[in-house]
Amino acid sequence: MMRDFSLIWQSADRLLDGLINTVLLSLVGAALALALGALLAIPLMASNPVLRLVSRGFVDLMRCVPFLMLTYLVYYGLPRLGLRFDNWTAGLVAIVVYNTAYMAEIIRGIWSRLERETIEAAVAFGFHGWRLVSRIILPQVMLAAGPMIGNQLIQIIKDTAFLTIIAVPELTHAANSIQAQYFIPFATFITAVLMYWALCMVVEVGVYAVERIAERRR
Amino acid sequence: ATLEEIKARGYMVVATEDDYKPFEFLEDGKPTGFDNELLVELRKFVPFEIRQEIIPWSGILAGVASGKYDMALTAVIITKPRMETLAFTTPIADATHFYVKRKDDSSIKEIKDLTGKKVGVQTGSAQLDKLPELQVMLDKTGGKLGEVVQYGSYPEAYQDLALGRLDYVVNTIINLRSLVKDKPEVFELGQAVSGRTVPAWAIKKGNTELVELINAFLAEQKKNGNLAKLQEKWFGQSFPDLPVHFEP
Amino acid sequence: MTFNAFLSLLHGAGVTISVSLAGIALGVPFGLALALLRWQRVPLLAPLATVYVSLLRSTPAVTLCLLIFFALPVIGIEIDALSAAVATLTLNTAAFNCEIWRSGLMNFSRDQIEAARTFGMSGPLTFRRIIFPQLWRTCLPSLVNEMTLLIKSSTAIAVIGVAEITRAAIRIGAQTYDPLPPMLVATGIYIVLVLVFVGLQRFTERVYGHAGGAA
Amino acid sequence: MTDTAVKANDISVLEISGITKTFDDKVVLDGVSLTVARGQTVCLLGPSGSGKSTLLRCVNWLERPDQGTVLLCGERIGMRKGGVVPMGNAELARLRMRMGTVFQHFNLWPHLTVLQNIIEAPVHVQKRRRDEVIAEAEALLENVGLADKRDAFPSRLSGGQKQRVGIARALAMKPELLLFDEPTSALDPELVGEVIAVMKSLSQAGSTMLVVTHEMGFARETADKVVLMDGGRIVEQGDPEQFFGNPRTERARQFLQRYVSA
Amino acid sequence: MTDTAVKANDISVLEISGITKTFDDKVVLDGVSLTVARGQTVCLLGPSGSGKSTLLRCVNWLERPDQGTVLLCGERIGMRKGGVVPMGNAELARLRMRMGTVFQHFNLWPHLTVLQNIIEAPVHVQKRRRDEVIAEAEALLENVGLADKRDAFPSRLSGGQKQRVGIARALAMKPELLLFDEPTSALDPELVGEVIAVMKSLSQAGSTMLVVTHEMGFARETADKVVLMDGGRIVEQGDPEQFFGNPRTERARQFLQRYVSA
Numbered sequence A: 001m002m003r004d005f006s007l008i009w010q011s012a013d014r015l016l017d018g019l020i021n022t023v024l025l026s027l028v029g030a031a032l033a034l035a036l037g038a039l040l041a042i043p044l045m046a047s048n049p050v051l052r053l054v055s056r057g058f059v060d061l062m063r064c065v066p067f068l069m070l071t072y073l074v075y076y077g078l079p080r081l082g083l084r085f086d087n088w089t090a091g092l093v094a095i096v097v098y099n100t101a102y103m104a105e106i107i108r109g110i111w112s113r114l115e116r117e118t119i120e121a122a123v124a125f126g127f128h129g130w131r132l133v134s135r136i137i138l139p140q141v142m143l144a145a146g147p148m149i150g151n152q153l154i155q156i157i158k159d160t161a162f163l164t165i166i167a168v169p170e171l172t173h174a175a176n177s178i179q180a181q182y183f184i185p186f187a188t189f190i191t192a193v194l195m196y197w198a199l200c201m202v203v204e205v206g207v208y209a210v211e212r213i214a215e216r217r218r
Numbered sequence B: 001a002t003l004e005e006i007k008a009r010g011y012m013v014v015a016t017e018d019d020y021k022p023f024e025f026l027e028d029g030k031p032t033g034f035d036n037e038l039l040v041e042l043r044k045f046v047p048f049e050i051r052q053e054i055i056p057w058s059g060i061l062a063g064v065a066s067g068k069y070d071m072a073l074t075a076v077i078i079t080k081p082r083m084e085t086l087a088f089t090t091p092i093a094d095a096t097h098f099y100v101k102r103k104d105d106s107s108i109k110e111i112k113d114l115t116g117k118k119v120g121v122q123t124g125s126a127q128l129d130k131l132p133e134l135q136v137m138l139d140k141t142g143g144k145l146g147e148v149v150q151y152g153s154y155p156e157a158y159q160d161l162a163l164g165r166l167d168y169v170v171n172t173i174i175n176l177r178s179l180v181k182d183k184p185e186v187f188e189l190g191q192a193v194s195g196r197t198v199p200a201w202a203i204k205k206g207n208t209e210l211v212e213l214i215n216a217f218l219a220e221q222k223k224n225g226n227l228a229k230l231q232e233k234w235f236g237q238s239f240p241d242l243p244v245h246f247e248p
Numbered sequence C: 001m002t003f004n005a006f007l008s009l010l011h012g013a014g015v016t017i018s019v020s021l022a023g024i025a026l027g028v029p030f031g032l033a034l035a036l037l038r039w040q041r042v043p044l045l046a047p048l049a050t051v052y053v054s055l056l057r058s059t060p061a062v063t064l065c066l067l068i069f070f071a072l073p074v075i076g077i078e079i080d081a082l083s084a085a086v087a088t089l090t091l092n093t094a095a096f097n098c099e100i101w102r103s104g105l106m107n108f109s110r111d112q113i114e115a116a117r118t119f120g121m122s123g124p125l126t127f128r129r130i131i132f133p134q135l136w137r138t139c140l141p142s143l144v145n146e147m148t149l150l151i152k153s154s155t156a157i158a159v160i161g162v163a164e165i166t167r168a169a170i171r172i173g174a175q176t177y178d179p180l181p182p183m184l185v186a187t188g189i190y191i192v193l194v195l196v197f198v199g200l201q202r203f204t205e206r207v208y209g210h211a212g213g214a215a
Numbered sequence D, E: 001m002t003d004t005a006v007k008a009n010d011i012s013v014l015e016i017s018g019i020t021k022t023f024d025d026k027v028v029l030d031g032v033s034l035t036v037a038r039g040q041t042v043c044l045l046g047p048s049g050s051g052k053s054t055l056l057r058c059v060n061w062l063e064r065p066d067q068g069t070v071l072l073c074g075e076r077i078g079m080r081k082g083g084v085v086p087m088g089n090a091e092l093a094r095l096r097m098r099m100g101t102v103f104q105h106f107n108l109w110p111h112l113t114v115l116q117n118i119i120e121a122p123v124h125v126q127k128r129r130r131d132e133v134i135a136e137a138e139a140l141l142e143n144v145g146l147a148d149k150r151d152a153f154p155s156r157l158s159g160g161q162k163q164r165v166g167i168a169r170a171l172a173m174k175p176e177l178l179l180f181d182e183p184t185s186a187l188d189p190e191l192v193g194e195v196i197a198v199m200k201s202l203s204q205a206g207s208t209m210l211v212v213t214h215e216m217g218f219a220r221e222t223a224d225k226v227v228l229m230d231g232g233r234i235v236e237q238g239d240p241e242q243f244f245g246n247p248r249t250e251r252a253r254q255f256l257q258r259y260v261s262a
């Protein structure tokens, strides 16, 4: 086993490149998916039935389609319609579109169970539209949804691993390459898991901080 | 397990792949292909039962490494790095590397035209390890290797080649011939881009007695002409001059 | 695609359904148990649950599956492929479900719990009669989110030779060199499958949407 | 008590006419009409469930009445000119901004501190300068005796403290019309006195108030007009002296009798 | 008013001694001692933030006091014999079951209907027969005037209606000690009368009550003992006639004065 790890050490630069790609994809993907998810939650909660139906249709479609399939469609399908991305962009687009739907559903779930009274108070004080959402509703949702959003952020980090099929050189891609080259699966997996774990820790620390903030207000 | 252990418990476990045409694949749910036909013969040859597991490539790697499977009965290309952890049997075919290009791409006619072009290979594959050999060939004509894109598996690489995101893909002659035969209107086979490359079955390093038993089986198959017959059937040609021991 | 190929896809679908259902049926309550340990800050067990959640969430399902199937026997635990597959999905989804349940528990109205306590309700009784009937409604959207992810990620178990839908499709594609048609059919099956869960969620929300709310 | 007659001649700040509201076949408001003139304090009395809170909710259009109109300083609330097209949210918000509401259940925003609760709407809805609003908010907190709770979160306050923050929050809007839904219900008598002092000073500064209350003492002393509701209708209204001294209807007599005996 | 002297000789149902409680360095209760004899109704008065609710919460151990003991019919709450080992949850629950609480904010369970709210604890904690409990609950609902809301969910009730359900819910436990935290603060005067009637009849039937209230009228008429708290301490206690007629302390005089003027 020690020899396996020394083989991995020899390929450290490849793993590091993969890690950097994973971090970048996750960071940009998470930020966009969270922001867009919050925006998408607005039509999901709208009183207008058409808006609600259309946005819910999108959310449910994304929840039904396998991520791999979506990635395939974006990367191999869209070029047929004349829309051509390089693999990095295609991967990012797939991640953002897919996870936006999940984020939106998480936010909608919490939102719909917020105390009606505090929202009514805001409406009575003249809040409406975006300001009502951004100042009164979303802060409460975000404080309540910490662990759930943390879940999804971790899903995003792990979704980046699927992009290996469209040849995005991320962490799993690098790990697979090393394990197949030397035939040392377990040492590679353990190394990769530890690296993913470190990334997920960042999310967990963030969630913990949000929980603290929320705790002081309960 | 060592040969002794296998004999004691009465069976050995081999792993084959499920999507590696023409070596191993499934036809209406039943395993078939070159290796699977050899497996039928192997069963007759060895004095114990053989249990077969059908597993994707990544599972085979882990299974052989952990000792759950005694042998990867699939075309594992013999490379230097792999010999650090694996023992190989007598080669079962010739897998010298060729390139394939789009049929409508007239800019590539011979090896030197590959200079600076975008190439696709499978990640962590033997093919990837062979690219330095192409580099050497290109050096001779003053060219250089272009960008290398690694894929999880070959079907995606072929897709990207067809879509024009790649200029050529490097794989073994056997796989490429099978591909071009299926899609002659899209792809066209090029020339060899590596020296001799051979695949063999893989066993965990150190299990010499088992390797010897399997080698004896393969020698018998060679002698009775069955190996050549199967190669002809599945690869479209036989490889009579395969070495018994191969050092990459 | 031949009729036989289609049959093998259907067979794969059967595997996906049964393995996913088993994973959900085991993983949802297991996640709840973990969440309760953390929420109640049970000494020793709560930190263990925290580490469990942290590790399991960051381990890709494929890796987990390989570890369970190939590494466990090394330490003497033999396990067949199907059990390993169910174990993988259960252990993985439980970690995510734990966070969902915990989120709901932490936001549960303190006033209501206090009211229950002053009426002499024990912890378990409070949980059963007061908390849980409201908790599951809060958690439902996220739980169903996680179920959809589980069904779709169940393809990871193919790595140890359990041929579910995606693997069945890949096998057909490898035989014909035309991966698209079986993949599309497989996707269609996934969509129908997941749609059942999503539909059930929407239906439940409609039925239970009116009762309750804040008192 | 201030001079009702003079005030009534001013333009009406609030004019409710013919409001009807039904919940699940149950008529909760049944043709309620009511005006509040500038500077007036109108007290709304009535037994539990008589529709007082619902009427207030109709005034700021949190509840859409089935029939009837609500005018704020002559501008119709909830409906565009012509009374057929419902108002957009932005338009509604502009009107609501001019009313301050104190809720029966406080309805503070749990994610904001006491001070943040108070300055939230003035800064983000009325777009007033932050430092200016903070200074005012601090003065208001001083007024309601909560200067030391400035940075506490609502969950850490006692019932009375929450209610006082709610009042300060409404006052910080400098509204043209103040709506109070039982503002003193969770206060002790001492604070009721203080809050009423605040309300009186507001009244003198020209504020207009519609107050749902069970405090008969407050109604008697402060109101310019007293309105008794029962079963979704106004059964009697008049100036407090007449209402408390010599009610015209049997229902009012009965209502007051219970109060006196309690 | 009932005879205080006779009742005081009975065994104490509640005996609070030396309770101290601090929140974030702020002393909220500072050595509070108080006894409630069987059948007595004790009224707890005091300004907002004086610690009344916190004292009630210490009685049923929702809040763990820093110091002091609470005895229910001679049994110590929260601590095992010896006073060092904290009680297990099951033991606590058994003691709490013998107290009924009405909360300032109702705290009804939103997923249960009015009737279900009332029968929940008697059926599932006290394990009494369901049909019997339902019959009692219906009678209680009749008493508080909510028979028609039997199957409504709390979110559909007005404030006063919710509070009445809260009272019925506490009464359904047939508790030895009733704790009320401002039970009438959200009720209109008419209902206050009704609720007080219910409470009086309970008192006569031998129930024991500790009531936080701002209703001076209620305290004067119903209490056997009146306790005034301020800043976490008891500043005066005595029988209501003496307390309201001739308070001994300056603080009480001041408190009552505000009340009369309001």
Ligand SMILES: Nc1ncnc2c1ncn2[C@@H]1O[C@H](COP(=O)(O)OP(=O)(O)OP(=O)(O)O)[C@@H](O)[C@H]1O
Residues within 6 Å of the ligand: D023, D024, D028, D046, D047, D048, D049, D050, D051, D052, D053, D054, D055, D104, E155, E156, E157, E158, E159, E160, E161, E186, E188
């Ligand atoms: N959303 C709703 N759905 C159904 N009925 C409702 C709803 N809101 C209020 N009601 C009913 O309308 C009636 C009037 O309620 P409202 O809150 O206006 O009473 P109120 O006069 O303010 O009483 P209180 O003094 O107890 O606060 C009550 O019978 C109540 O049950």
Ligand SMILES: Nc1ncnc2c1ncn2[C@@H]1O[C@H](COP(=O)(O)OP(=O)(O)OP(=O)(O)O)[C@@H](O)[C@H]1O
Residues within 6 Å of the ligand: D155, D156, D157, D158, D159, D160, D161, D186, D187, D188, E023, E024, E028, E046, E047, E048, E049, E050, E051, E052, E053, E054, E055, E104
């Ligand atoms: N969880 C808490 N954390 C910090 N401070 C608290 C907490 N709960 C109560 N307090 C503080 O303790 C003090 C007493 O609160 P309590 O609720 O006992 O007052 P009260 O006498 O019931 O007042 P009211 O008549 O307004 O209900 C208040 O100053 C309050 O801010």
Ligand SMILES: [Mg+2]
Residues within 6 Å of the ligand: D052, D053, D054, D104, D181, E158, E159, E160
């Ligand atoms: Mg009301």
Ligand SMILES: [Mg+2]
Residues within 6 Å of the ligand: D158, D159, D160, E052, E053, E054, E104, E181
């Ligand atoms: Mg209180």
